[in-house]
Amino acid sequence: MTSDDTTLDASAPWLEVDALIDNPRTRIVVCCGSGGVGKTTTAAALGVRAAERGRKVVVLTIDPARRLAQSMGISELDNVPRQVKGVDETAGGELHAMMLDMKRTFDEIVEGHADADRARAILENPFYQSLSAGFAGTQEYMAMEKLGQLRASDEWDLIIVDTPPSRSALDFLDAPKRLGSFLDGKFIRVLMAPAKVGGRAGMKFLNVGMSMMTGTLSKLMGGQLLRDVQTFVAAMDTMFGGFRTRADATYRLLQAPGTAFLVVAAPERDALREAAYFVERLAAEQMPLAGLVLNRVHGSGAAQLSAERALAAAEALTERMAEDADADPDRAENNLEPTGIVDLDGGKAGSRNAGGLSPAAAAEHVAPTSASAAQLAAGLLRLHAERMQVLSRERRTRDRFTALHPEVPVTEVAALPGDVHDLAGLRAIGDRLALNGTDTDDTHSDNTDSHDAHSDDTHGND
Amino acid sequence: MSRLHVVSGKGGTGKTTVAAALALALATEGRRTLLVEVEGRQGIAQLFETEALPYEERKIAVGPASEDASRWGSPRTESGRDSPRGGGGRRAGGEVHALAIDAERALLDYLQMFYKLGSAGRALKKLGAIDFATTIAPGLRDVLLTGKACEAVRRKDKSGKFVYDAVVMDAPPTGRITRFLNVNDEVAGLAKIGPIHNQAQAVMRVLKSPETAVHLVTLLEEMPVQETADGVEELRAAGISVGSIVINMTRPALLDNGDLDIIAARGARTGVAKALSQAGLGGARRGGLADRLIDPLLEQAREHAERVELERAEHAELTAIGLPTYELELLPEGVDLAGLYHLARDLRKQRPI
Structure with a gap:
């Protein structure tokens, strides 16, 4: 009940997760967003849910937490999907999962497109090795390559992809193109066939400059590298028609109907700023955005008690304890007996006070209670105040996003106290993902703020 | 004392x-620090609420004044570091400068420095050769970025x-991070001689010396802690030592499992309800406001306690x-911005950096 709750609530449409994953036309779901917002967990949870609702699903993860990978049985890097055990298959679905090995994926492309000798020559090329292991963008490129392969095999109804932990969420769209464009680019062509370029009218000067520059770069990086690049590119180029073609194909796959992007974020300023960029970028690229998954949103079953009031009450209790300790040191040590030290007045004073008296005033004319109970109550109240502050901050951040992009459907996932690393945890996340904000399982009807998913914290509260 | 602080996480x-x-x-006591960004995210500009940083060093903030003092000192002392102790003199804050290093520009600078390329440099850029060289050879990119930082560390005035x-x-x-800092290995296959090779050697000397400290930032959560442990191991294996671990975004433990046990045992629940009621939060009787509050409050406490336990385990690791x-x-x-100054004071209070 902070002031901003009652003001305009930029109410975004709700993201219907089940409708999305149940729809047989949905073939690819891409989870993207900045680092540390729970992309991998979201992808895995969607996978479990979709499989248990009857779809044949494969989840492609990039860099899962060790225990999560172990629990799904994909901690081995063999670059092929493994069936995940322990998933309820009674609805006819299956879950497969794999962890991307980018070097292996790259090697497979080479092996699949060249005869053995040629493949070995490429695999041993030092330039290839540095490119396949560390090029900024190789991981993104290979994730998209793997996605293309999985899609082409047509073995699964639904492919869910996690995106690489890039420095920026946008890398994942740009990197494949970048890799493709400069492997096919002008410079590479010049390197490979300077004579041809120089032969064209008006290019002669450029060619002179060029040989000087290749000379410079050779000196700088070592001539061997440039030769390695030349051999590598020549081999790759004839092998499968160029990187750009492949990158373009991936790109079209992402734009195709049947692909849905989910932007994943946490209710924090930076993550949501990145999410907003991403939403704009997807629109510019005509890629289909399904909605925003807002992870780790906090809620409270006692949202009717504001942070300010909770803090004031905690203060009042602490003051009382201090006074009691002064007046009667023995009682301050007193135990946990919640015995009838408090007379009925307590209740009456309390209910009167709820109507208007300040907490401190009310606390003054009631009899003292057990010190430790008061201490615990004060602790509970401080905890609640903290929670309410988090809640209103998160809501402000979310509203800022919604104000910018009111058209983007949103689903909120209540924060779990611990990490998720088993199927049960993923299932719980899946339930929260699919929980519609207008659901009626709202236990605190007197809570005017409960129009959103914050109330899902009350699950398990019984 | 370290002069190059590498912050990862x-x-x-x-x-x-x-x-x-x-x-x-x-940046206290008249000292001048340079804050360097290498990933082109403009995160520094956002934090300091300034416009995007160009590829040039510029002052972005004044360091906090030291607290235990009464007299203003000169903004920059003779050596910059050994502050005179006597008299408890108050010293003005130093300066924070910032630089967003751009690998392409750094490469052009090098080419300019070693080969006096002039307008040919621009032609190279137009052809995509610079993009090619910095992106295709990741080691080259990293050595340019770390090289620029090391150059700033060693730069002296007249x-x-x-x-x-x-x-x-x-x-x-x-x-x-290990890959990024271990530039020697990275460029070994690419440049065995020449300026880049020499550059890599010089950079490695700085990075492996006590002049450099790597700090790993973590949260008290499973994955960041795991990554921190892995990172320390990897860095050590590469001969780079880690200076410290920064545990970020800690929260006080208001209640723990012990408290919850007390509430669960011996029927303290009613006592707590009464205390709430006394604090003016409605009736403690069944159905009263205080009574209805207690379940959600306890649920929050359970979540909190669970998190506290997890955090303790991660802390121990x-x-x-x-x-x-x-x-x-x-x-x-x-x-x-105010928060940044607060964190800076917090860091100083905890131990000498």
Whole structure:
């Protein structure tokens, strides 16, 4: 009940997760967003849910937490999907999962497109090795390559992809193109066939400059590298028609109907700023955005008690304890007996006070209670105040996003106290993902703020 | 004392914030620090609420004045570091400068320096050769970025004093940091002789010397802690030592499992309800406001206690690594400029940097 709750609530449409994953036309779901917002967990949870609702699903993860990978049985890097055990298959679905090995994926492309000798020559090329292991963008490129392969095999109804932990969420769209464009680019062509370029009218000067520059770069990086690049590119180029073609194909796959992007974020300023960029970028690229998954949103079953009031009450209790300790040191040590030290007045004073008296005033004319109970109550109240502050901050951040992009459907996932690393945890996340904000399982009807998913914290509260 | 501070951490742990706070913390007593960004994210500009940083060093903040003092000192002392102790003199804050290093521009600078390319440099850029060279050879890119930072560390003015007392780098995340810093290995296959090779050698000398300290930022959560432990191991294997671990966004433990046990046992629940009621939160009787509050409040306490237990376990794992640690509290309202100064003071209070 902070002031901003009652003001305009930029109410975004709700993201219907089940409708999305149940729809047989949905073939690819891409989870993207900045680092540390729970992309991998979201992808895995969607996978479990979709499989248990009857779809044949494969989840492609990039860099899962060790225990999560172990629990799904994909901690081995063999670059092929493994069936995940322990998933309820009674609805006819299956879950497969794999962890991307980018070097292996790259090697497979080479092996699949060249005869053995040629493949070995490429695999041993030092330039290839540095490119396949560390090029900024190789991981993104290979994730998209793997996605293309999985899609082409047509073995699964639904492919869910996690995106690489890039420095920026946008890398994942740009990197494949970048890799493709400069492997096919002008410079590479010049390197490979300077004579041809120089032969064209008006290019002669450029060619002179060029040989000087290749000379410079050779000196700088070592001539061997440039030769390695030349051999590598020549081999790759004839092998499968160029990187750009492949990158373009991936790109079209992402734009195709049947692909849905989910932007994943946490209710924090930076993550949501990145999410907003991403939403704009997807629109510019005509890629289909399904909605925003807002992870780790906090809620409270006692949202009717504001942070300010909770803090004031905690203060009042602490003051009382201090006074009691002064007046009667023995009682301050007193135990946990919640015995009838408090007379009925307590209740009456309390209910009167709820109507208007300040907490401190009310606390003054009631009899003292057990010190430790008061201490615990004060602790509970401080905890609640903290929670309410988090809640209103998160809501402000979310509203800022919604104000910018009111058209983007949103689903909120209540924060779990611990990490998720088993199927049960993923299932719980899946339930929260699919929980519609207008659901009626709202236990605190007197809570005017409960129009959103914050109330899902009350699950398990019984 | 280290003069190059490399700040890394898993994505989402707040390494940019910690790097900025560290740069501020080091910019006291007239010292001048340089805060360097290498990933082109403009995170520093956002934190300091300034416009995007160009590829040039510029002053972005004034360091906090030292607190225990009464007299203003000169903004920059003779050596910049050995502050006179006598008289408890108050010294003005130093300066934080910032630089967003751009690998392409850095390469052009080098070419210019070694080969006097002139307009040919522009032609190279137009052809995509620079993009090619910096992106296709990741080692080259990294050596240019770290090289620029090391150059700033060693740069001296005409009178032979260091231009910057300390350089703080907002480095790539833990998963990539060893590779990033271990430039020697990276360029070994590419450049065995020549300026890049020499550059890599010089950079490695700085990075492996006590002049350099790597700080890993983490949260008290499973994955960041795991990555921190892995990162320390990897860095050590590469011969680069880690200076400290910064535990970011810590939250006070208001209640723990012990408290919950007390509430569960011996029927303290009614006592708590009564206490709530006494604090003016409605009736403690069944159905009264205080009574209805108690379940949701206890649920929140259970979640909190569970988190506290997890955090203690993660904390123990971090302690077991055996490195000095700093702890920075979560700023409830998010990090703004004032928050940065707050964190900088917190860092200084905990141990000498």
